[in-house]
Amino acid sequence: MILAAAAPASPADAWLERAPLLLRDALTGWLPDALRPWVAALLSIATILGVFGLLFAYMTLAERKILGRIQNRPGPNRTGPFGLLQPFADAIKALTKEDIVPRAADQVLHFLAPVVLVALSLIGLAVIPFGRNLVAVELEASVLYFFAAGAATELSIFMAGWASRNKYSLLAAMRALAQLISYEVPLLLSMVPVVVVAGSLSTTGIVAAQGGWAAGVWPHWHALTPWGFSAFGVFMVAALAESNRSPFDLPEAESELIAGHLTEYSGFKYALFFMAEYLGMAALSAMGVTLFLGGWQAPLAVLEFIPSYVWFGMKLLLLLLGFIWIRATFPRLRIDQLTRLSWKFLVPLALVNLVNGGLWAVTSDWTGAAGVARWVVSALLVVVPFVVLGRSLTAGYGPRTYRYASP
Amino acid sequence: MLGKGLLQGLAVTAKNLVGSYHDPARYVTQEYPEVQPKLPEAYRNFPFLVSETADDPMGTLRCVACQICEKECPPQCIYIEKSKDKKPDATGKAQIYPAVFAIDTAVCMSCQICVEVCPFDAIKMDQEFAIAATDRFGGLLLNREQLAKPNAYYHQIHPTEAAEVDERLAAERRAAEEKARLAAAAKAAAPKPAVPAAAAAAAPGAARPAPAGSTAPAASAPVDSVPPPAPRPPSP
Numbered sequence: 247m248i249l250a251a252a253a254p255a256s257p258a259d260a261w262l263e264r265a266p267l268l269l270r271d272a273l274t275g276w277l278p279d280a281l282r283p284w285v286a287a288l289l290s291i292a293t294i295l296g297v298f299g300l301l302f303a304y305m306t307l308a309e310r311k312i313l314g315r316i317q318n319r320p321g322p323n324r325t326g327p328f329g330l331l332q333p334f335a336d337a338i339k340a341l342t343k344e345d346i347v348p349r350a351a352d353q354v355l356h357f358l359a360p361v362v363l364v365a366l367s368l369i370g371l372a373v374i375p376f377g378r379n380l381v382a383v384e385l386e387a388s389v390l391y392f393f394a395a396g397a398a399t400e401l402s403i404f405m406a407g408w409a410s411r412n413k414y415s416l417l418a419a420m421r422a423l424a425q426l427i428s429y430e431v432p433l434l435l436s437m438v439p440v441v442v443v444a445g446s447l448s449t450t451g452i453v454a455a456q457g458g459w460a461a462g463v464w465p466h467w468h469a470l471t472p473w474g475f476s477a478f479g480v481f482m483v484a485a486l487a488e489s490n491r492s493p494f495d496l497p498e499a500e501s502e503l504i505a506g507h508l509t510e511y512s513g514f515k516y517a518l519f520f521m522a523e524y525l526g527m528a529a530l531s532a533m534g535v536t537l538f539l540g541g542w543q544a545p546l547a548v549l550e551f552i553p554s555y556v557w558f559g560m561k562l563l564l565l566l567l568g569f570i571w572i573r574a575t576f577p578r579l580r581i582d583q584l585t586r587l588s589w590k591f592l593v594p595l596a597l598v599n600l601v602n603g604g605l606w607a608v609t610s611d612w613t614g615a616a617g618v619a620r621w622v623v624s625a626l627l628v629v630v631p632f633v634v635l636g637r638s639l640t641a642g643y644g645p646r647t648y649r650y651a652s653p
Numbered sequence: 654m655l656g657k658g659l660l661q662g663l664a665v666t667a668k669n670l671v672g673s674y675h676d677p678a679r680y681v682t683q684e685y686p687e688v689q690p691k692l693p694e695a696y697r698n699f700p701f702l703v704s705e706t707a708d709d710p711m712g713t714l715r716c717v718a719c720q721i722c723e724k725e726c727p728p729q730c731i732y733i734e735k736s737k738d739k740k741p742d743a744t745g746k747a748q749i750y751p752a753v754f755a756i757d758t759a760v761c762m763s764c765q766i767c768v769e770v771c772p773f774d775a776i777k778m779d780q781e782f783a784i785a786a787t788d789r790f791g792g793l794l795l796n797r798e799q800l801a802k803p804n805a806y807y808h809q810i811h812p813t814e815a816a817e818v819d820e821r822l823a824a825e826r827r828a829a830e831e832k833a834r835l836a837a838a839a840k841a842a843a844p845k846p847a848v849p850a851a852a853a854a855a856a857p858g859a860a861r862p863a864p865a866g867s868t869a870p871a872a873s874a875p876v877d878s879v880p881p882p883a884p885r886p887p888s889p
Contacts, residue, residue, distance in 0.1 A: 315673040316666045319682040575666045576659070636655025 257550040258378055266380055266555065290382040294371050302524040303333035309570045316574040340517035348411060348510050355409030360511065360518035363402035367525040370395045374532045375450050377542045377555030387447040392533055393434060396488065399526060400426040403497065403507055406519075410510035418506030421581060422497030425487060428588040429494075433484035435596035436477040439603020440468055440537045443610075449533075453541030462547070467540035472624035473602040476632070478538040480596050482565070485530040487584070490523055491569055493576035494584060502578075531565040532558075539565075591635055602627040694811055697778030698763045700756060700800070705743040707803035713743045714801060715775035718751040722767035722776055730760035731767060744826065754797035758784055774818045780810045 257263060274285045307322065307329060314321025322329035347356055373388035375381040385391055400423060407419020441447055444455035456467050468474030487494035498506035505511075508519055535541060539561050542554035549557075579587070602624055609620045672679035683690060705713035718735040734753035742748045767776050779802070786792025808815040 312670060315680075316669045318669065318673060318680055320680075320684065323684075571663065571666065571670075574670075575662045632655070640655060 257544075257554075260551065260553070262553045263378060265553070266377070287382070294368070294382060298368070298371060298525060298528060299521075301528060302521055303337070305524050305528070305566060306336065306520075307332050308567075309573070312567070312570050313574050337517070340514050343513035345513040345515060346510075350411040351510060352409040352411065355405055356510070357515075359402050359406035359409055360515045360522070362405065363399055363522040364518050364525065366395055366399045366402060367522045367529060370529040371525075371532065373449050374529070374536055375453050375541055376532075376558050377553065380542075380555055381450055384450065385448060388449045389437065389441060389447050389452070389533075389537075392449070392529075393437070396526070396530070397430055399522070400430075406511070407507040410507070412510050414504060415507050415509045418497060418503055418509070422490070422507060425494065425496055425581070425584055428585050429484045429487035429592075432480050432588055432592035432596045433488055435593065435600060436480040436484065437537060439473055439477055439600055439606070442600075442603050443468065443473075443607045445607075449536050449541070453536055453543065456540040457543055459547060465540055465543065465545055467538065467543070469538040469540075471606065472621065472628045473599055473606050474538055476595060476599050476628040477603070478534065480592050480599070481534055481538065482568075483592060484588075485527075485534060486569065486572065487588070489527040489530055489569075491527060492573040493578050495578060496581055496584060499578055527569060528562065528566065531562055531569070534565055535561040586639075590639060594635060595631055598627060598631045692780050692810075694813065696780050697765060698782050699758050699761055699779050699784065699795075700765075700767055700776050701779040701781075701802045702754060702797060702800045703775055703777055703807055704801045704803050707805060710801035710803065711798070712740070714750060714797070715742070715773050716751050716754065717742070717748045717773060717775070718754070719772070721770050721772070725766050725770045727764060727766060728760045728762050730757045730762075731755070732757075751797060754800060755794055756800060757794045759789065759793040774822060777807055777811070777814075 261268075270286055270289055273289060274282045277285055310332075311321035311329070322332040325331040325335045347353060370392045372382040373385055373392050403422050403426070404419045407415045407417075407422070410416070440452060444452045446452055446455065456465070458466050460466060464470065469478040490497050496506075498508050503509075508516060511519060535558060542558040544550045544552060544554070544557050605627070606620070606624055609616075612620045669679055674680075703715050704710040705715070718733055720733050720735070723731040723733045732753065732755045733751050736750045736752040739747040740750050742750075763778070765778055768778055784793065804815070804819070807818075
């Protein structure tokens with residue numbers, strides 16, 4: 247009896263785990279009941295804005311530092327200790343720059359485009375469960391809501407290109423749309439099997455479905471199943487393209503185009519576009535964590551003493567570092583290579599994966615030898631299409647031969 | 654296998670990221686204002702005037718205001734005014750000196766022609782590249798006080814070249830002293846013969862037909878044995 251009493255309570259009851267909720271209750275407890283939900287909502291908005299605003303600021307710094315290190319140089323290190331004040335210096339610079347609006351531009355749309363883009367990039371974050379019970383808005387179909395908000399950002403990119411009344415902006419915006427719509431398809435298709443397997447369209451439901459461990463050590467995260475691994479890969483490649491990140495940063499390929507749809511933007515509006523890019527990247531990574539990496543779940547039961555929101559943050563940062571690493575490594579794709587990759591490779595893989603996820607859902611009660619067979623079949627359904635598609639798409643693109651230079 | 658190249662690429666960048674924290678070969682950036690660049694010895698940009706000592710730079714300038722560099726300078730960035738009087742130089746010989754010596758570094762193109770034409774090794778190329786000024790005209794026009802730098806500094810920035818120059822100058826000085834000493838000796842020995850000493854000293858060539866019955870050849874022979882000034886080494 248004494249032993250049972252001394253055993254730690256459920257991790258959900260730990261003080262650190264409940265700290266954000268306790269803080270919220272302490273801040274809103276003295277208010278009349280009618281006001282309380284409103285203030286609580288405002289508090290969550292302020293928290294998301296603050297946390298992700300700072301994350302954006304320090305992501306830019308981390309990106310520049312890591313890119314620098316990879317290129318054998320220190321990166322920004324002059325503003326404050328280790329360059330830690332650099333984001334604020336950048337913000338002041340962007341704020342004090344002249345805001346130029348072309349005379350021929352559509353004044354209202356030109357102003358609206360960056361605002362709408364940032365707003366749409368932010369509202370997706372409302373449905374991400376950042377920790378146990380830490381979700382701003384609980385929706386039945388929150389995954390649908392998230393991707394609808396994400397797809398709407400494409401509208402504001404076109405809005406920026408159109409409102410600038412600049413043919414290069416417009417052409418670049420059309421190219422950006424071609425890219426973003428191409429990659430909407432694999433992004434959504436890779437997400438569908440998760441919904442099928444978890445049996446829920448709500449992000450909290452999907453995270454709850456990934457709780458627990460097989461044999462006590464193997465988390466039930468979707469990325470740790472064959473179909474989930476494949477879907478995670480497709481999702482992250484599509485997320486790279488959706489957030490205009492290298493190697494898919496054609497919409498504003500700074501070394502080739504002037505700045506694509508950003509050509510006519512300057513000062514703080516330009517900074518807003520960058521903010522939207524990073525917020526979109528963070529939102530898509532957060533969705534990736536939620537859908538595939540178990541959301542706020544700890545990887546091992548013994549590690550549950552670390553609060554859930556810390557686990558979520560660590561996974562999110564890991565994905566964001568992956569984005570930076572990829573940016574430092576790969577050269578930009580051509581527009582034809584980009585669409586080819588989407589339509590000929592990612593979409594077929596995602597379609598096969600849909601079947602794979604369906605099989606996984608149907609066979610969820612198989613155990614023993616049948617359980618092993620389930621894993622083998624699922625793995626084959628990932629590896630075989632990957633190899634076959636890879637072979638057929640790269641046929642004729644043999645290793646590069648150098649006639650005059652040695653590689 | 655599709656994707657192998659991508660993974661290899663990621664490995665390369667990851668090695669650089671980790672290596673930059675412990676491997677100096679992967680972190681080659683020098684942080685300039687704190688870490689001054691180690692310039693190669695042959696690096697040059699603007700000329701300076703060599704003085705023998707650091708204590709009295711104006712008194713020991715090697716420059717004798719011959720104005721060869723001023724005339725040779727392709728962009729015409731050197732301006733010299735000769736002094737009206739003469740002052741003893743480092744060896745004590747009275748020389749004209751530059752009353753004004755100015756180089757407009759905004760115009761100088763660092764060609765080093767002034768250095769090559771100077772017969773006195775008085776102007777050399779400096780390695781000072783941080784010459785930014787707040788006044789683009791006055792601030793970049795260097796006068797002789799700013800241009801004068803001691804020979805020790807020259808040794809510091811171009812050690813090999815400075816050693817050669819010092820050796821040559823010392824040889825020339827020794828030769829001149831030897832010549833002066835011999836001339837003095839000849840002068841002392843000359844009054845006895847009929848031929849005036851001045852003529853003997855002025856006629857060093859033994860090939861020249863000696864005045865009949867004179868002792869001049871004997872007197873002038875030692876003068877011939879003075880070694881000629883050391884040849885200038887070919888400029889690099």
